[in-house]
Amino acid sequence: MNKRNYIKICMLLVLGLCIFTGCSPRQDKTYTMEELDNIAKIEIYSAKNDKLIKTINDENQIYQYNHCVFSDDSDTEEYQEDLKKSIEGADEQYYFISYKYSAAHFSRQKTEKNSTITLYENSNIVKMTVSEESVKNISLPEEFLTFYYEISDEDMEFYHSLIEE
Numbered sequence: 001m002n003k004r005n006y007i008k009i010c011m012l013l014v015l016g017l018c019i020f021t022g023c024s025p026r027q028d029k030t031y032t033m034e035e036l037d038n039i040a041k042i043e044i045y046s047a048k049n050d051k052l053i054k055t056i057n058d059e060n061q062i063y064q065y066n067h068c069v070f071s072d073d074s075d076t077e078e079y080q081e082d083l084k085k086s087i088e089g090a091d092e093q094y095y096f097i098s099y100k101y102s103a104a105h106f107s108r109q110k111t112e113k114n115s116t117i118t119l120y121e122n123s124n125i126v127k128m129t130v131s132e133e134s135v136k137n138i139s140l141p142e143e144f145l146t147f148y149y150e151i152s153d154e155d156m157e158f159y160h161s162l163i164e165e
Contacts, residue, residue: 031059037066038100040111044163047092047118053163061162065098068155083125083148090120094163100134119159125150 042056042065056062095118099111113131120126130145 031063035066036062038103039066039114040099040101042162043097043099045095045097047095050095053094056162064158065096065162068151068158080148083150087120087123087125087127087148090123090125092118093121094119094159096159096162117159119156124153124156 036059039062040057042062043052044054044056045052056065095116097116098114100114102110102112112133114134115131116129118127118129126149128147128149129142130147132140132142132145135145
């Protein structure tokens, strides 16, 4: 091969490296507590027998979980009853219970329940129940702490990937 072909190959390799450099997630990135929404861990339970399947402490997965959970605001209050009715009789499949660090403690050792997300079989509707522990200085009934969302297939696949890893 001549010099011109070597230069072309080198330029293509450099261009490929520049294009694909941002494609992989950074495994060494550390997130701030604000980026993690103060979430310490996530526990996944089977709804059939309340058996703990997995505990997630990995910051990358917690960060992705937060963005999956709070990424869509399209299901407003007016659709809550419709979503609730559409899952009546559906079997609960998994519970995702998130725990946050207590704001009252200076150490990051004590955690309190933040919310529970319930996945249903054969449905893209999830139920999110905010823990009473998360709401300070006021007592609210559970009906005001429960929200229903219809999530995308990609988000549902993400939840299932957390279970299967």
